[in-house]
Amino acid sequence: MSNVKIAGIGAYLPSLVVTNDRISELVETNDEWIVQRTGVSERRISEGENTSDIATKAAEIALERAGVDAKDLELIIVATISPDMFIPSVACLVQSNLDADKAACFDISVACSGFVYALEIAKGLMNSMNYKNALVVGAEVLSKVTDWTDRGTCILFGDGGGAAVLKQSDEVGLIKSYLRSDGKKGDALTIGAADIDTPFSKEKVLKDRVIKMNGREVLRFAVSAIFDGVNEVVKNTNISLDEVKYIVPHQANYRIIKSAAEKLKLGEDKFYLNLDKVGNTSSASVPIVLNEMYEKGLLKKGDKIILVAFGGGLTYGSTLLEW
Ligand SMILES: CC(C)(COP(=O)(O)OP(=O)(O)OC[C@H]1O[C@@H](n2cnc3c(N)ncnc32)[C@H](O)[C@@H]1OP(=O)(O)O)[C@@H](O)C(=O)NCCC(=O)NCCS
Known part of the structure; x- marks a missing residue:
């Protein structure tokens, strides 16, 4: 097994800063309550950039710092629970934006643990497929799946992306x-997807497409x-x-x-x-x-x-x- 090391890291945050005071114009809350219960004072919120836009910007920085040309990338994994759409995956959209034509691309859905899972998946594939490098991204536009009327959740989340370029290495990296x-506790934190409401469904299965927690x-x-x-x-x-x-x-x-x-x-x-x-x-x-x-x-x-x-x-x- 060869070593796999983080060779470059990057991140991108949307420019709009949304303070707790601004949130308290939307729901009944206040800065003091939010800071005391969560530690959050402000977050960045997308004004229209989608997950793939944010992922691409973070990736460009990580690639430059790693000294890797996107054209040479062999694998792109994006961890996200707020993709632009069901298909194409965010990873394929990023591939297209970067002209990373050689890479195998897919998303994983592991919520907040996604980046940690993706690092290990990338390491495994780099070994089994002998990929020399990989781009691992965690990117979210959670604001589009946030219920902005629910004070129990809308105070917590923000938008942004981070990326790491991994390389095979002689030095120790991911240990x-x-x-x-x-999965039995899955109901504690959910975002619904498409409804089942077809000519064949016995009854409608409708889901909230926002964060419930x-x-x-x-x-x-x-x-x-x-x-x-x-x-x-x-x-x-x-x-x-x-x-x-x-x-x-x-x-x-x-x-x-x-x-x-x-x-x-x-x-x-x-x-x-x-x-x-x-x-x-x-x-x-x-x-x-x-x-x-x-x-x-x-x-x-x-x-x-x-x-x-x-x-x-x-x-x-x-x-x-x-x-
Ligand atoms: C969401 C969270 C901050 C709520 O804090 P809490 O101490 O558990 O508060 P509770 O939900 O028990 O609510 C306590 C009271 O505050 C109220 N409250 C809830 N949100 C409020 C807000 N934003 N502002 C003011 N009051 C609020 C509740 O209505 C409740 O009032 P009541 O006692 O009159 O019923 C806290 O549970 C939390 O951070 N959980 C983990 C969430 C998380 O990290 N999720 C992502 C993991 S990846």
Whole structure:
């Protein structure tokens, strides 16, 4: 098995900043409540850019930083729960935008855990198919599947995209992943798709095409998902949590991360957060944070990092990597 390393990272956020005060013009809430319960102060919202536009912009930055020409890309995976349409996949739209004509392309639907899953899928395919490189993107326009009248959800989410270019490498990169799901708890966080209402359907099956969430249940699940994800990914390795410089969690809610840090008996400063400015961008959240850390010069070659994410499905997962 050859090593697979992140060779370039990029992110793109829509320019419109939507503050908590602006949200409180739409639903009965206020800045203080939102900050106290979630840690989110503002988020970026698309004014019309779709998921593939955002994914393409993030990908262009990652490709440039990796020194990879899009024409040489062999694989594109986009993790998203807010695709432009059912078909083509966002990955195929990105392929077309980038002229990445050689790449195999597909989307995965793993909600907020999508980027972590996609890294491991890409690594597996790079090994089995001998692909020299891969583009992995997490991109979302959640604003189009948000119920802007539901104060329990519309305060949480934001739009954006992040991308990583992976390369086969002589150096250690992605070390180990831990991927799990709990489909029985799926009802806690849903977005409906097309209705069943055909000349053949016995009865109509109609779904809400917006985010529906049992916040309390997701909160409980998320804390134990981080705890398991972080512990399991170092288990049976010779790497201790002390050697891990940063834990990069899915940016859902400050309270979740604070509780998980306490449960793990780790300082909160080990967890890098940017949710106050970005909100929960689902599959885009982890690569957006990684990109911010990269741009701030926080990631040094050889640093050990754990990515950990959880979300709809319910799904969760973690990746231990060396930068
Ligand atoms: C959504 C969330 C912030 C709600 O916080 P909470 O502490 O669980 O609050 P509750 O839903 O129990 O509601 C408490 C009260 O605040 C009210 N409330 C809910 N949203 C509100 C808002 N935006 N502004 C003001 N009040 C609000 C409720 O109506 C309720 O009022 P009541 O006591 O009079 O019935 C929290 O459950 C959460 O963050 N869950 C995890 C969600 C998540 O991260 N999902 C994505 C995972 S990938």
